Amino acid sequence: MGEAEDLARRAWTRLGSRGENQAVVFLGESGSGKTTIRSHLLSSLLSFTSTPLSTKLSLAAFVFDTLTTTKTVTTPTASKAGLFFELQYDASSTVNPTLIGGKLLDHRLERSRIASVPTGERSFHVLYYLLAGTSPAEKTHLGLSSSGDVISSGPTKRSSSQASHKRWRYLGHPTQLKVGINDAEGFQHFKTALRKLEFPRSEIAEICQILACILHIGQLEFTTGQATRTGADESGGYSHEGGETITVVKNKDVLSIVAAFLGLSVDELETSLGYKTKTIHKERVTVMLDPQGARTNADGFARTLYALLVAYVIENINQRICAAEDAVANTISVVDFPGFAQMSTTNSTLDQLLNNAATESLYHYCLQNFFERQADMLETEEVNVPATSYFDNSDAVKGLLKHGNGLLSILDDQTKRARTDLQFLESIRKRFENKNPAIAVGSSTAILPGSNFATQNAAAVFTVRHFAGEVDYPVKGLIEENGDLVSGDLLNLISSTKSGFVRELFGQEALQTIHHPKERNAIMQAQVSSKPLRMPSMARRKMSRPSRFTSFGSQSEADDTDDFASTSTSTKKGGSSSKKGSVAGAPKQGAAGQFLASLDNITKSLSASNVNPYFVFCLKPNDRRIANQFDSKCVRTQVQTLGIAEISQRLRNADFSVFLPFAEFLGLAEAESIIVGSDKEKSQLIVDEKRWPTNEARVGSTGVFLSERCWADLAKVGERVLPSYSGEGTDDGRDGLLHVGGNQYGDSKVRLLPSGDSTPGAFIYGDDKQGYFGSRELDARSDAGASAFNSGDMFKNLETREQMADEATRKRWLKWRTSSSREAANAGLRSFIC
Structure with a gap:
């Protein structure tokens, strides 16, 4: 897209010419095209420094989108995780900076979508890619083939045609398997992207096994059964006498697939899914679950598996592409969060609240940048600018995000104190009633029809007046969802896995475990982090170069940034040590607290004194996803919501x-030829001579305010030739990863809509019929073992599913034999003493 390339050139030029950090913030509703335009922007930025590293950064963005985007009713590429993509540069060459690294920071993946796929929508694309793109041999290994499929009802054997219509619980309605997206091609792109990012073939195979494991967890069926817990000598024989009713898995063959990929015993996994240990009034109790409770427990386990897998892949990508922090001189940051949501499609109030809070914060930053950031400097320089009225969302931002007594902080505090949902409602009532017009709290009691007495209101809500409209948030289940706790029973079971990859998944820093205070090896519960494992580079240190608008408060702001960075660093270290040590009670931060900390990171990074921000407002032409149709009412509403008219008026008054x-x-x-006059008079003469509009050029008491257009004219930026490698792609110009058929993304009206049978993000790779790799493979390191990888069976020469199951069973038997020997030895010792 021409606009995306133009914006990339402007940001690149200012980075090289002025040494400023650049930031591009995307704003708009879900389905307005933010993800698509962001991809075009990244491609244009990376085309300026076409190297193997720029290829890896492009592939990293594709992998992120594959893992975190989905198809909704408004768009086939809806992002369901906040993205802060940082391109890192060395500014030793001031005109053409050198790309030295990149960093992917993911914020709060919508995990609830894994087990709750909304009607007419899809789960994350990678799950469909796996199902459609694997070969018959790979499907057999993963248990996805017709012979390995287990249909949910009865022992009746299904035919291949019937199995093809099988309904996967975690993939929504079967019609979503065919929605005009080429999932098979997407899977090949996904595997190849991981290979080019230096993931070993065995690790890619492990990743696919975990994805298949998640799908199979959704197929588990639970029912009640009888178990005999007593021995034959105690009950007079093996019978149901002394037994108990337990929850068991009905389709054991599906359970065996899950157990094999996790490296666990089938019996132990089945038992762990049937009960859950909870903390009730500071007491640890084990609750036997009914089939519905076991299903919920399994869904939570699947969400945890997927969240940990995404965190693992992103962190491993960062280890391969991120430069050393001390070497980073400047950055270009791309910020793209999910669009504002009036209602939650997955019934997750917390996801909706956190995403809307992030959108509120980014929009507030946008308003501050246009209307307030220059005010002190303009006044100091004695430059008068007409005031412009605008909608200020400060009340909502303070009410939601203020540390200590903001809504998210209160939610986190109430979670740590093990309060109830209604107690949380009363807490925010005391805090906000008649104090903040942006937050209204509903009643915690209600009088039911036919009754004269007030009872607890099961549908209690609080209302937030966002800039995009009022939203009612139900409080039911919000405290529990914010705790985001993972069952310690399953984690203790995972500790006995024979799979090194699974052990690595559950051993990463993204999983914060809470150990028993008296038994260090026993895990009480755990929590998957809702914030990225890394920080923005520019949030970690104070910037020395003065701002484009340095005000008297800039130094204190920089000091605050420094304090925040050190606090965040110590918090991260503290979190790491608490994971290793024995910590009793709840986690130090719930999901809201973690998300608030990461949002603060973004805000402080964007607000640093040496950052020049750009804002991309994305508008939907209509609400029905109809091409070439312009709905004026729909567009007018979005223009009013985003305050574009007020921002335009401000720029007509002062575009500096x-x-x-x-x-x-x-x-x-x-201006050496101008001899007479002070510097101010000389500057005024030049401004008058250039005939620049007064809203784009004004002379102050110590300097000159200019728009970017006037500065580019003055600095003769247009005379410089920016590097652009648009001929045949990147690296050696043969793989076509960044461009299609030699055409740049700057070409207007090119590929604005995906073709009817393409993958979201497929334009990154191109549609060259000669194949994804072009004429030859780029990465020589990828040739090792490539024959098995490209032969249609990525699991060739690796352990089969049966071998995995046998290994897990053998390990369990050895463990049982060791414990039995110890018990016999102890019994002999006791008899000897007697």
Whole structure:
């Protein structure tokens, strides 16, 4: 897209010419095209430094989208995780900076979508890619083939045609398997992207096994059964006497597939899914689950598996692409969060609240940048600008995000104190009633029809007046969802896995475990982090270069940034040590607290003194996803919601994005010929001579305010030739990863809509019929074992599913034999003492 390339060139030019960090923030409703335009922008930015590293960064963005995007009723590429994508540069060459690394920071993946796929929508694309793109041999290994499929009802054997219509519980309605997206091609792109990002073939196979494991967990069926817990000598024989009713898995063959991929015993996994240990009034109790409870327990386990897998892949990508922090001089940051949601499609109030809070925060930053950031500097420089009225969402931002007594902080505090949902409602009532107009709290009691007495209100809500409209948030289940706790029973079972990959998944920093205070090896519960494992580079240190609008408060702001960075670092270290040590009670931070900390990271990074932000407002032409149809009412509503008219009026009054002291301004203007007059008078003469509009160029008391257009004219930026490698792609110009058929994404009206049978993000790879790799493989390191990888069976020469199951059974038997020997030895010792 021409606009995306133009924006990339502007950001690149300012980075090289002025040494400023650049940020591009995307705003708009879900389905407005933010993800698509962001992909075009990244492709254009990476085309300026076409190297093997830029290829890896492009592939990293594709892998992120594959794992975190889905198809909704409004778009086939809806992002369901906040993205902070940082491109890292070395500015030793001021005109053409060198790309030295990148960093992917993911924020709060919508995990609830795994087990709760909304009607007419899909789960995450990678699950469909796996089902459609694997070969028959791979399907057999993964248990996805017709012979390995287990249909949910009865022992009746299904034919291949019937199995093809099998309904996968975690994939929504079967019609979502065919929605015009080429899932088979997407899977090949996904595997190849991981290979080019230096993931070993065996690790890619393990990743696919975990994805298949998640699908199979959704197929488990639970029922009640009888278990005999007593021995033959105690009950007079093996019978149901002394037994108990337990929850068991009905389809054991599906359970065996899950157990094999997790490296666990089938019996132990079945038992762990049937009960759950909870903390009730500070007491640890084990609750035997009914079939419905076991199903919920399994869904939670599947969500945990997927969240940990995404965290693992992203962190491993960062280890391969991220430069050393000390070597990073400047960055270009791309910020793209899910769009504002009036209602939750997955029935997750917390996901909806956190995403809307992030959107509120980014929009507030946008307003502050246009209307407030320049105010002090303009006043100090004695430049008068007409005031512009606008909708200020400060009340909502303070009410939601203020540390200590904001809504998210209160939610986190109430979670740590093990309060109930209604107690949380009363807490925010005391805090916000008649104090903040942006937050209204509903009643915690209600009088039911036919009754004169007030009872607890099961449908209690609180209302937040966002900039995009009022939203009612139910409080039911919010405290539990914010705790986001993973069952310690399953984690203790995972500790006995024979799979090194599974052990690594559950041993990463993203999983914060809470150990028993008296038994260090026993895990009470755990929590998957809702914030990224890394911080933005520019949030970690104070910037030395003055801002484009340096005000008297800039130094204190930078000091605050420093304090925040050190606090975040110590928090991270503290979190790591608490994971290793024995910590009793609840986690130090719930999901809301973690998300708030990561949002603070983003805000402080964007608000640093040396950052030049750009804002991309994305608008939907209509609400029905109809091409070439412009709905004026729909567009007008979005323009009013985003305040675009007020922002435009502000820019007509004062479009200043660069401030140059007189000496720098005169140096750029080459004004040596002007002899008479002060620097201010010389500068005024030059501005008058250029005939720039007054809203784009004004002379202050110590320098000149300029728009970006006027600065580019003064600095003769247009005379420089920016590097662009658009001929045949990247690396050696043979793989076509960033461009299609030699055409740049700057070409207007090219591939704005995906073709009817393409993968979301497939444009990254192109549609060259000669194949994804072009004429030859780029990465020589990828040739090792490539024959098995490309032969249609990625699991060739690796352990079969039967071998995995046998290994898990053998390990369990050895463990039982060792414990039995110890018991016999102890019994002999006791008899000897007697």
